[in-house]
Amino acid sequence: MKVLHNGEETEIPEGMTGIEFLRQFQYRRSMIKLNGEQMQTMTFSKVVLKDGDDIVVKRISGGG
Amino acid sequence: MTKTNQPSRYGRQEIFYGIGTEGQEKIRKSRVAIVEMSAIGTAVANNLARAGVGFIRLIDGDYVDISELQRQSLFTEEDAREERVKAVALKKYLQKVNSEVEIEERITALDGSNADSLFEDVDVVIDATDSFETRMLINEACHALKKPWIYGGALAASGMVKAFIPGENEPCFRCFIGDEEYVPGETPTCATEGVLCSTTSMIASLQCAEALKILTGSKSIRKDLISFDLWDNSFDSFVIDKDPDCPVCRGEYSYYGKAAGAHTVSMCGKDSMQIIPKTEGEVDFERYAKILEHQGKVKYTQYTLDFDDGDVQIKLFKTGRAIIKHVTDEKRARAVYAEYIGL
Ligand SMILES: [Zn+2]
Numbered sequence: 001m002k003v004l005h006n007g008e009e010t011e012i013p014e015g016m017t018g019i020e021f022l023r024q025f026q027y028r029r030s031m032i033k034l035n036g037e038q039m040q041t042m043t044f045s046k047v048v049l050k051d052g053d054d055i056v057v058k059r060i061s062g063g064g
Numbered sequence: 065m066t067k068t069n070q071p072s073r074y075g076r077q078e079i080f081y082g083i084g085t086e087g088q089e090k091i092r093k094s095r096v097a098i099v100e101m102s103a104i105g106t107a108v109a110n111n112l113a114r115a116g117v118g119f120i121r122l123i124d125g126d127y128v129d130i131s132e133l134q135r136q137s138l139f140t141e142e143d144a145r146e147e148r149v150k151a152v153a154l155k156k157y158l159q160k161v162n163s164e165v166e167i168e169e170r171i172t173a174l175d176g177s178n179a180d181s182l183f184e185d186v187d188v189v190i191d192a193t194d195s196f197e198t199r200m201l202i203n204e205a206c207h208a209l210k211k212p213w214i215y216g217g218a219l220a221a222s223g224m225v226k227a228f229i230p231g232e233n234e235p236c237f238r239c240f241i242g243d244e245e246y247v248p249g250e251t252p253t254c255a256t257e258g259v260l261c262s263t264t265s266m267i268a269s270l271q272c273a274e275a276l277k278i279l280t281g282s283k284s285i286r287k288d289l290i291s292f293d294l295w296d297n298s299f300d301s302f303v304i305d306k307d308p309d310c311p312v313c314r315g316e317y318s319y320y321g322k323a324a325g326a327h328t329v330s331m332c333g334k335d336s337m338q339i340i341p342k343t344e345g346e347v348d349f350e351r352y353a354k355i356l357e358h359q360g361k362v363k364y365t366q367y368t369l370d371f372d373d374g375d376v377q378i379k380l381f382k383t384g385r386a387i388i389k390h391v392t393d394e395k396r397a398r399a400v401y402a403e404y405i406g407l
Contacts, residue, residue: 007296029241031291031302038302041242056300058291060241061217061224063254064102064194064264 001051006058012049019045021055029060073164074116087280088116092164094279095119095186099174099202101126101150103135103261104216105192107268108275110138113158115276119166120158122151123182125173125385127368129334135261147379149367171367171381173329173340174198176322179205188275189213192268194254196241197319203228203237204320207312212278216267220257221295225270226304227278227285239307240289262294328394336389337397344383352380356404376400 001014005025012021022030022045032044033056039047049055072078078085096117098105101124112120128136128143128150143153151169158167172178174193183189183205191202191213199215206213210230215237217224228236270290277285288301306313329338349364356362360373369380377389378400386405388397 006293007298031289031300033300033302056298058222058224058293058300058302059219061219061222062194062196062199063218063259064100064104064192064216 001049003049003052004054006056016049017045018043018047018049021049022057025057027057027059031058031060032056077115082282082284083276083280087276087282090280091116091276092118094188095121096188096190096275096279097121097123097183097186098190098192099123099198100193101136101154102192102194103132103137103259103264104218104268104271105190106136106138106154107265108190108192108216108271109154109158110161111268111272112275113162113165113167115272116162117165117275117279119168119186121168121170121182121186122154123170123172123174124149124151124154125171125338125381126150126331127379127387128153131334135259135264137261137265147368147370149381152367172344172383173338173385174201175340176201176319179320180209183209183211186211188278190271190275191215191217199237200241201319204312204317206230207236208315208317208320214271214274214278216271218259218263218267219254221260221263222291222293223263223267223270224289224291225267225274226289227274229278229285233306235304235306236310236312238312239310240304242307260294266292266294328397330392330394331387334387334389335392336387337391337394339386339388339397339401341384344385347380347382347384349380349382352405359404371404376404378404380405 002009003012032039034044035054074088077083078088094117096112098108101122109120109122127147128139130144133139133144138154138157149171151171155167155169189202189206189211191199193199202213212229214227274286288303291300291302327340331338349369352369353362353364356371360371363370371378379387386401388400391397
Protein backbone atom coordinates (compact mmCIF):
# COMPACT_ATOMS: atom_id res chain seq x y z
CA MET A 1 0.00 0.00 0.00
CA LYS A 2 1.01 3.62 -0.47
CA VAL A 3 1.29 6.33 2.16
CA LEU A 4 2.56 9.88 2.07
CA HIS A 5 5.81 10.05 4.03
CA ASN A 6 6.89 13.63 4.57
CA GLY A 7 5.06 14.57 1.39
CA GLU A 8 6.50 11.75 -0.73
CA GLU A 9 4.49 8.78 -1.92
CA THR A 10 6.05 5.71 -0.29
CA GLU A 11 5.27 2.00 -0.61
CA ILE A 12 4.96 0.18 2.72
CA PRO A 13 3.75 -3.35 3.55
CA GLU A 14 0.06 -3.89 4.22
CA GLY A 15 -0.78 -3.79 7.93
CA MET A 16 2.43 -2.04 8.95
CA THR A 17 2.25 -0.51 12.44
CA GLY A 18 3.61 2.85 13.54
CA ILE A 19 6.46 1.29 15.46
CA GLU A 20 7.45 -0.79 12.42
CA PHE A 21 7.32 2.34 10.30
CA LEU A 22 9.59 4.25 12.70
CA ARG A 23 12.05 1.33 12.79
CA GLN A 24 12.00 0.88 9.01
CA PHE A 25 13.01 4.52 8.49
CA GLN A 26 15.30 4.58 11.54
CA TYR A 27 13.53 7.38 13.37
CA ARG A 28 14.50 8.13 16.95
CA ARG A 29 13.59 11.27 18.89
CA SER A 30 10.96 12.49 16.46
CA MET A 31 7.83 14.59 16.23
CA ILE A 32 4.93 12.86 14.47
CA LYS A 33 1.73 13.89 12.70
CA LEU A 34 -0.70 11.34 11.22
CA ASN A 35 -3.24 12.81 8.79
CA GLY A 36 -2.56 16.26 10.22
CA GLU A 37 -2.99 15.25 13.84
CA GLN A 38 0.00 15.43 16.19
CA MET A 39 0.68 12.16 18.03
CA GLN A 40 2.94 10.99 20.80
CA THR A 41 5.42 8.30 19.69
CA MET A 42 3.73 5.78 22.03
CA THR A 43 0.30 6.39 20.47
CA PHE A 44 1.61 6.33 16.90
CA SER A 45 3.55 3.12 17.58
CA LYS A 46 0.32 1.20 18.16
CA VAL A 47 -1.50 2.51 15.07
CA VAL A 48 -2.03 0.16 12.12
CA LEU A 49 -1.30 2.29 9.08
CA LYS A 50 -3.77 2.49 6.21
CA ASP A 51 -3.45 3.06 2.50
CA GLY A 52 -3.32 6.81 1.78
CA ASP A 53 -2.24 7.84 5.29
CA ASP A 54 -0.36 11.13 5.44
CA ILE A 55 2.58 10.68 7.83
CA VAL A 56 4.88 13.51 8.83
CA VAL A 57 7.87 12.57 10.96
CA LYS A 58 10.47 15.18 11.88
CA ARG A 59 13.65 14.16 13.62
CA ILE A 60 14.62 16.42 16.49
CA SER A 61 17.52 18.44 15.10
CA GLY A 62 20.59 18.90 17.22
CA GLY A 63 23.22 20.61 15.09
CA GLY A 64 24.42 24.15 15.67
CA MET B 65 20.53 65.02 4.30
CA THR B 66 21.88 66.88 7.31
CA LYS B 67 22.97 65.17 10.46
CA THR B 68 19.95 66.44 12.37
CA ASN B 69 17.37 64.90 10.06
CA GLN B 70 19.15 61.60 9.60
CA PRO B 71 17.07 58.66 10.69
CA SER B 72 18.21 57.11 13.94
CA ARG B 73 20.37 54.01 13.86
CA TYR B 74 17.45 51.81 14.85
CA GLY B 75 14.80 53.81 12.98
CA ARG B 76 13.53 50.84 10.98
CA GLN B 77 13.03 48.85 14.17
CA GLU B 78 11.48 51.77 15.99
CA ILE B 79 8.81 52.35 13.36
CA PHE B 80 7.94 48.64 13.43
CA TYR B 81 4.68 48.33 15.41
CA GLY B 82 5.99 45.42 17.50
CA ILE B 83 8.98 47.34 18.90
CA GLY B 84 8.66 51.14 18.80
CA THR B 85 11.02 53.52 20.63
CA GLU B 86 9.98 52.03 23.95
CA GLY B 87 10.82 48.51 22.80
CA GLN B 88 14.12 49.69 21.38
CA GLU B 89 15.04 51.16 24.76
CA LYS B 90 14.26 47.80 26.38
CA ILE B 91 16.47 46.07 23.80
CA ARG B 92 19.27 48.53 24.58
CA LYS B 93 19.07 47.71 28.28
CA SER B 94 18.91 43.95 27.76
CA ARG B 95 21.51 41.23 28.18
CA VAL B 96 21.83 38.03 26.17
CA ALA B 97 24.14 35.01 26.40
CA ILE B 98 24.83 32.88 23.32
CA VAL B 99 26.10 29.35 23.89
CA GLU B 100 28.67 28.47 21.22
CA MET B 101 29.83 30.43 18.22
CA SER B 102 28.58 27.89 15.72
CA ALA B 103 26.83 28.67 12.42
CA ILE B 104 23.69 29.47 14.40
CA GLY B 105 25.59 31.31 17.14
CA THR B 106 27.48 33.62 14.80
CA ALA B 107 24.31 34.52 12.89
CA VAL B 108 22.44 35.17 16.15
CA ALA B 109 25.27 37.35 17.48
CA ASN B 110 25.30 39.35 14.25
CA ASN B 111 21.53 39.91 14.28
CA LEU B 112 21.36 40.85 17.95
CA ALA B 113 24.34 43.22 17.80
CA ARG B 114 22.80 44.99 14.81
CA ALA B 115 19.44 45.11 16.62
CA GLY B 116 21.16 46.99 19.46
CA VAL B 117 21.00 44.46 22.30
CA GLY B 118 22.98 46.23 25.03
CA PHE B 119 25.11 43.34 26.24
CA ILE B 120 26.00 40.13 24.45
CA ARG B 121 28.03 37.34 26.06
CA LEU B 122 29.76 35.02 23.60
CA ILE B 123 30.47 31.63 25.17
CA ASP B 124 32.78 29.34 23.22
CA GLY B 125 36.01 27.47 23.83
CA ASP B 126 36.88 26.59 20.25
CA TYR B 127 39.00 28.11 17.48
CA VAL B 128 38.14 28.87 13.83
CA ASP B 129 38.70 26.09 11.30
CA ILE B 130 38.56 26.37 7.50
CA SER B 131 35.83 23.68 7.31
CA GLU B 132 33.50 26.00 9.24
CA LEU B 133 33.62 29.02 6.89
CA GLN B 134 30.89 27.51 4.67
CA ARG B 135 28.30 28.27 7.36
CA GLN B 136 29.86 30.29 10.20
CA SER B 137 29.23 33.53 8.46
CA LEU B 138 31.34 36.09 10.31
CA PHE B 139 34.71 34.33 10.26
CA THR B 140 37.31 34.82 7.53
CA GLU B 141 40.05 32.76 5.91
CA GLU B 142 42.54 34.75 7.96
CA ASP B 143 40.73 33.77 11.18
CA ALA B 144 40.98 30.12 10.12
CA ARG B 145 44.63 30.40 9.04
CA GLU B 146 45.55 31.99 12.35
CA GLU B 147 43.27 29.53 14.19
CA ARG B 148 41.81 32.46 16.09
CA VAL B 149 39.74 31.84 19.18
CA LYS B 150 36.14 32.14 17.99
CA ALA B 151 34.78 34.29 20.81
CA VAL B 152 37.65 36.76 20.42
CA ALA B 153 37.46 36.94 16.60
CA LEU B 154 33.71 37.45 16.77
CA LYS B 155 33.96 40.11 19.45
CA LYS B 156 36.38 42.10 17.25
CA TYR B 157 34.03 41.86 14.30
CA LEU B 158 30.91 42.80 16.26
CA GLN B 159 32.60 45.80 17.86
CA LYS B 160 33.11 47.16 14.35
CA VAL B 161 29.46 46.46 13.53
CA ASN B 162 28.05 48.20 16.59
CA SER B 163 30.31 49.98 19.04
CA GLU B 164 27.32 50.80 21.26
CA VAL B 165 26.95 47.15 22.23
CA GLU B 166 29.03 45.66 25.03
CA ILE B 167 30.43 42.35 23.84
CA GLU B 168 31.96 39.99 26.38
CA GLU B 169 33.95 36.97 25.25
CA ARG B 170 34.05 33.93 27.53
CA ILE B 171 36.59 31.43 26.24
CA THR B 172 35.20 28.38 27.91
CA ALA B 173 32.90 25.43 27.41
CA LEU B 174 29.62 25.63 29.31
CA ASP B 175 29.50 23.05 32.10
CA GLY B 176 27.52 22.28 35.21
CA SER B 177 29.80 24.32 37.41
CA ASN B 178 30.06 27.55 35.40
CA ALA B 179 26.45 27.88 34.16
CA ASP B 180 25.48 30.18 37.05
CA SER B 181 28.21 32.70 36.34
CA LEU B 182 27.40 32.68 32.62
CA PHE B 183 23.61 32.92 32.84
CA GLU B 184 22.57 34.58 36.10
CA ASP B 185 22.93 38.19 34.88
CA VAL B 186 21.32 37.82 31.44
CA ASP B 187 17.71 38.13 30.29
CA VAL B 188 17.73 35.42 27.62
CA VAL B 189 20.00 32.49 26.74
CA ILE B 190 20.31 31.42 23.12
CA ASP B 191 21.21 27.83 22.38
CA ALA B 192 23.55 27.47 19.42
CA THR B 193 25.24 24.27 20.52
CA ASP B 194 25.47 21.01 18.59
CA SER B 195 25.34 18.86 21.69
CA PHE B 196 22.20 17.44 23.29
CA GLU B 197 24.02 17.13 26.61
CA THR B 198 24.85 20.84 26.57
CA ARG B 199 21.23 21.58 25.71
CA MET B 200 20.06 19.50 28.67
CA LEU B 201 22.42 21.54 30.85
CA ILE B 202 21.10 24.85 29.43
CA ASN B 203 17.57 23.61 30.12
CA GLU B 204 18.34 22.69 33.73
CA ALA B 205 20.32 25.87 34.44
CA CYS B 206 17.62 28.09 32.95
CA HIS B 207 14.94 26.21 34.88
CA ALA B 208 16.88 26.71 38.13
CA LEU B 209 17.67 30.37 37.39
CA LYS B 210 14.20 31.06 35.90
CA LYS B 211 15.63 32.36 32.63
CA PRO B 212 13.98 32.05 29.24
CA TRP B 213 16.05 30.24 26.62
CA ILE B 214 15.61 29.54 22.95
CA TYR B 215 16.37 26.14 21.48
CA GLY B 216 17.57 25.96 17.89
CA GLY B 217 18.74 22.80 16.16
CA ALA B 218 19.80 22.13 12.58
CA LEU B 219 20.28 19.02 10.52
CA ALA B 220 20.90 19.07 6.77
CA ALA B 221 18.10 21.30 5.38
CA SER B 222 15.83 20.95 8.41
CA GLY B 223 15.61 22.87 11.63
CA MET B 224 13.61 23.33 14.81
CA VAL B 225 13.14 26.32 17.09
CA LYS B 226 11.29 26.72 20.39
CA ALA B 227 11.43 29.30 23.16
CA PHE B 228 11.28 27.77 26.64
CA ILE B 229 9.83 30.24 29.10
CA PRO B 230 10.03 29.63 32.85
CA GLY B 231 6.66 29.07 34.48
CA GLU B 232 4.64 26.58 36.46
CA ASN B 233 2.64 25.30 33.51
CA GLU B 234 5.31 25.66 30.86
CA PRO B 235 7.01 22.58 29.37
CA CYS B 236 10.80 22.38 29.41
CA PHE B 237 13.23 20.85 26.94
CA ARG B 238 13.28 17.58 28.90
CA CYS B 239 9.47 17.40 28.63
CA PHE B 240 9.92 17.68 24.87
CA ILE B 241 12.82 15.32 24.35
CA GLY B 242 11.69 12.62 26.77
CA ASP B 243 13.84 10.09 28.53
CA GLU B 244 15.05 8.24 25.46
CA GLU B 245 18.68 7.45 26.11
CA TYR B 246 21.15 9.21 23.85
CA VAL B 247 23.26 6.63 22.05
CA PRO B 248 26.36 8.07 20.37
CA GLY B 249 26.41 7.21 16.68
CA GLU B 250 22.65 6.53 16.48
CA THR B 251 21.50 10.12 16.26
CA PRO B 252 22.25 11.77 12.91
CA THR B 253 24.46 14.86 13.16
CA CYS B 254 25.57 17.66 10.85
CA ALA B 255 28.88 15.80 10.49
CA THR B 256 27.12 12.71 9.11
CA GLU B 257 24.26 14.36 7.17
CA GLY B 258 25.67 17.80 6.41
CA VAL B 259 24.02 21.17 6.95
CA LEU B 260 23.19 24.18 4.81
CA CYS B 261 24.08 27.74 5.71
CA SER B 262 20.48 28.61 4.74
CA THR B 263 19.23 26.23 7.43
CA THR B 264 21.31 27.69 10.23
CA SER B 265 20.58 31.28 9.10
CA MET B 266 16.85 30.52 9.16
CA ILE B 267 17.08 29.05 12.66
CA ALA B 268 19.06 32.06 13.87
CA SER B 269 16.48 34.45 12.42
CA LEU B 270 13.62 32.62 14.13
CA GLN B 271 15.52 32.56 17.44
CA CYS B 272 16.32 36.27 17.19
CA ALA B 273 12.69 37.16 16.51
CA GLU B 274 11.66 35.22 19.63
CA ALA B 275 14.48 36.83 21.61
CA LEU B 276 13.34 40.33 20.63
CA LYS B 277 9.77 39.42 21.63
CA ILE B 278 10.99 38.25 25.03
CA LEU B 279 13.22 41.30 25.55
CA THR B 280 10.47 43.77 24.63
CA GLY B 281 7.83 41.98 26.72
CA SER B 282 5.72 41.04 23.69
CA LYS B 283 2.69 38.81 24.14
CA SER B 284 3.34 37.18 20.75
CA ILE B 285 6.00 34.72 21.91
CA ARG B 286 5.44 31.53 19.95
CA LYS B 287 4.24 28.69 22.17
CA ASP B 288 4.70 25.77 19.81
CA LEU B 289 7.77 24.31 18.21
CA ILE B 290 8.55 25.36 14.65
CA SER B 291 9.89 22.65 12.38
CA PHE B 292 10.91 23.26 8.77
CA ASP B 293 12.73 21.62 5.90
CA LEU B 294 14.06 23.91 3.20
CA TRP B 295 14.59 21.02 0.77
CA ASP B 296 11.23 19.29 0.99
CA ASN B 297 9.50 22.69 1.36
CA SER B 298 7.72 21.89 4.60
CA PHE B 299 6.87 24.15 7.50
CA ASP B 300 5.18 22.53 10.51
CA SER B 301 4.45 23.36 14.08
CA PHE B 302 4.16 20.96 17.00
CA VAL B 303 2.62 21.47 20.40
CA ILE B 304 4.95 20.55 23.27
CA ASP B 305 3.09 19.28 26.31
CA LYS B 306 4.34 19.46 29.86
CA ASP B 307 5.40 15.99 31.02
CA PRO B 308 3.94 15.35 34.49
CA ASP B 309 6.84 12.98 35.21
CA CYS B 310 9.60 15.36 34.05
CA PRO B 311 12.41 15.41 36.65
CA VAL B 312 13.70 18.83 35.54
CA CYS B 313 10.29 20.43 36.10
CA ARG B 314 10.46 18.97 39.63
CA GLY B 315 13.88 20.55 40.13
CA GLU B 316 15.85 17.30 39.86
CA TYR B 317 18.90 18.02 37.77
CA SER B 318 21.45 15.69 36.17
CA TYR B 319 23.88 18.26 34.72
CA TYR B 320 23.36 21.63 36.42
CA GLY B 321 25.48 22.26 39.49
CA LYS B 322 27.55 19.13 38.93
CA ALA B 323 31.31 19.49 38.77
CA ALA B 324 32.29 17.58 35.69
CA GLY B 325 35.75 16.41 36.76
CA ALA B 326 38.47 15.94 34.15
CA HIS B 327 36.74 14.83 30.99
CA THR B 328 37.15 14.40 27.28
CA VAL B 329 34.79 15.71 24.60
CA SER B 330 34.94 15.02 20.87
CA MET B 331 34.82 18.12 18.69
CA CYS B 332 31.94 18.19 16.20
CA GLY B 333 33.25 18.51 12.64
CA LYS B 334 36.90 18.36 13.70
CA ASP B 335 38.93 15.15 14.02
CA SER B 336 40.06 16.31 17.45
CA MET B 337 39.39 15.68 21.12
CA GLN B 338 39.04 18.28 23.81
CA ILE B 339 40.35 17.65 27.33
CA ILE B 340 38.81 19.70 30.10
CA PRO B 341 40.75 19.47 33.38
CA LYS B 342 38.95 18.97 36.67
CA THR B 343 40.04 22.35 37.93
CA GLU B 344 40.52 25.16 35.47
CA GLY B 345 43.28 27.57 36.37
CA GLU B 346 45.51 30.14 34.72
CA VAL B 347 48.29 28.58 32.67
CA ASP B 348 51.55 30.52 32.48
CA PHE B 349 52.20 30.28 28.70
CA GLU B 350 55.71 31.72 28.96
CA ARG B 351 56.77 29.00 31.39
CA TYR B 352 55.03 26.26 29.38
CA ALA B 353 56.58 27.45 26.15
CA LYS B 354 60.05 27.13 27.69
CA ILE B 355 59.28 23.57 28.82
CA LEU B 356 57.77 22.46 25.51
CA GLU B 357 60.15 24.22 23.10
CA HIS B 358 62.72 21.45 23.53
CA GLN B 359 60.24 18.94 22.20
CA GLY B 360 58.67 20.75 19.26
CA LYS B 361 57.46 24.02 17.78
CA VAL B 362 55.67 26.34 20.20
CA LYS B 363 53.87 29.62 19.60
CA TYR B 364 51.46 31.45 21.82
CA THR B 365 49.17 34.46 22.02
CA GLN B 366 47.40 35.88 25.05
CA TYR B 367 44.61 33.30 24.53
CA THR B 368 46.18 30.06 23.26
CA LEU B 369 49.45 28.14 23.05
CA ASP B 370 50.10 25.88 20.05
CA PHE B 371 52.47 22.94 20.21
CA ASP B 372 53.52 20.77 17.27
CA ASP B 373 56.25 18.12 17.28
CA GLY B 374 55.34 16.73 13.87
CA ASP B 375 53.31 13.95 15.44
CA VAL B 376 51.34 15.57 18.23
CA GLN B 377 49.47 18.87 17.82
CA ILE B 378 47.98 20.58 20.84
CA LYS B 379 46.08 23.84 21.26
CA LEU B 380 46.20 24.78 24.94
CA PHE B 381 43.89 27.46 26.39
CA LYS B 382 44.67 29.71 29.36
CA THR B 383 42.38 27.72 31.67
CA GLY B 384 44.23 24.45 31.00
CA ARG B 385 41.65 23.13 28.58
CA ALA B 386 43.30 21.65 25.49
CA ILE B 387 42.35 20.46 22.03
CA ILE B 388 44.38 17.49 20.86
CA LYS B 389 44.27 17.66 17.07
CA HIS B 390 43.90 14.72 14.67
CA VAL B 391 43.08 12.37 17.52
CA THR B 392 39.65 10.78 17.79
CA ASP B 393 40.45 8.16 20.40
CA GLU B 394 39.71 9.28 23.95
CA LYS B 395 42.50 7.25 25.57
CA ARG B 396 45.09 8.54 23.12
CA ALA B 397 43.93 12.13 23.72
CA ARG B 398 44.18 11.74 27.49
CA ALA B 399 47.61 10.13 27.13
CA VAL B 400 48.87 13.04 25.03
CA TYR B 401 47.48 15.55 27.53
CA ALA B 402 49.04 13.67 30.43
CA GLU B 403 52.41 13.49 28.71
CA TYR B 404 52.71 17.10 27.56
CA ILE B 405 50.55 19.06 29.97
CA GLY B 406 49.88 16.75 32.90
CA LEU B 407 46.54 15.43 34.13
ZN1 LIG C 1 10.08 19.46 32.07
